[in-house]
Amino acid sequence: MPSLKSKPVAASAIEKHVYKVFPNDMNSHNTVFGGMIMAKCDRLALVVAERHSAHVCVTAAVDSIHFRAPAKGNDTLLFNLSLNRSWGSSMEIGARVEAENSYTGEVRHILSAFFTFVALDEEGKPVDVPEAVPETDEQKRRFDNAEIRRKGRLQTREKLSGRTGQ
Numbered sequence: 001m002p003s004l005k006s007k008p009v010a011a012s013a014i015e016k017h018v019y020k021v022f023p024n025d026m027n028s029h030n031t032v033f034g035g036m037i038m039a040k041c042d043r044l045a046l047v048v049a050e051r052h053s054a055h056v057c058v059t060a061a062v063d064s065i066h067f068r069a070p071a072k073g074n075d076t077l078l079f080n081l082s083l084n085r086s087w088g089s090s091m092e093i094g095a096r097v098e099a100e101n102s103y104t105g106e107v108r109h110i111l112s113a114f115f116t117f118v119a120l121d122e123e124g125k126p127v128d129v130p131e132a133v134p135e136t137d138e139q140k141r142r143f144d145n146a147e148i149r150r151k152g153r154l155q156t157r158e159k160l161s162g163r164t165g166q
């Protein structure tokens with residue numbers, strides 16, 4: 001049985017995961033297809049959640065996806081993901097994607113997003129996860145902000161519960 005001891009944010013973080021853009025990654029506008037970037041973020045955020053929880057996890061919600069600038073052919077994408085905070089069985093993971101022009105060294109901010117994952121036990125039921133321990137000032141700021149976003153998510157969920165077609 002995994003221990004529920006707290007874990008530092010750094011223990012599960014992914015920094016500068018490299019993905020080299022090729023022509024098959026482009027959309028009709030000749031910039032990098034956003035769905036590919038989102039799917040890669042979801043997959044990497046899952047790794048952060050499973051490292052932290054030591055359980056199988058599923059995506060419960062994704063919010064505040066902002067495409068800040070287009071990525072272009074020949075760019076190198078750098079994926080940064082880390083746990084912002086955990087509660088009972090749920091965890092918020094922040095994603096930040098940058099595009100590097102590897103010839104000039106220029107780096108641009110491409111995407112930010114927040115993923116909520118839920119850890120599941122062997123029967124597929126939500127199971128509690130370790131607390132996240134933020135250590136740096138940046139991690140502490142994200143830890144505090146995550147609580148504000150969670151309140152918003154749970155309020156929305158509450159308002160929509162019982163309604164059909166949502």
Ligand SMILES: CC(C)(COP(=O)(O)OP(=O)(O)OC[C@H]1O[C@@H](n2cnc3c(N)ncnc32)[C@H](O)[C@@H]1OP(=O)(O)O)[C@@H](O)C(=O)NCCC(=O)NCCS
Pocket residue numbers: 057058059060061086087088089090091116118126153154157
């Ligand atoms: C995510 C899921 C397991 C939650 O199950 P549930 O029966 O709603 O469970 P609960 O109401 O007990 O909530 C469990 C946790 O999920 C959180 N949660 C559930 N839905 C959420 C949402 N839309 N946004 C944020 N958090 C959510 C709850 O806040 C709770 O967190 P806590 O334990 O930290 O307090 C369930 O909704 C599910 O299986 N969804 C489909 C997941 C999926 O298929 N993802 C895509 C493929 S990976």
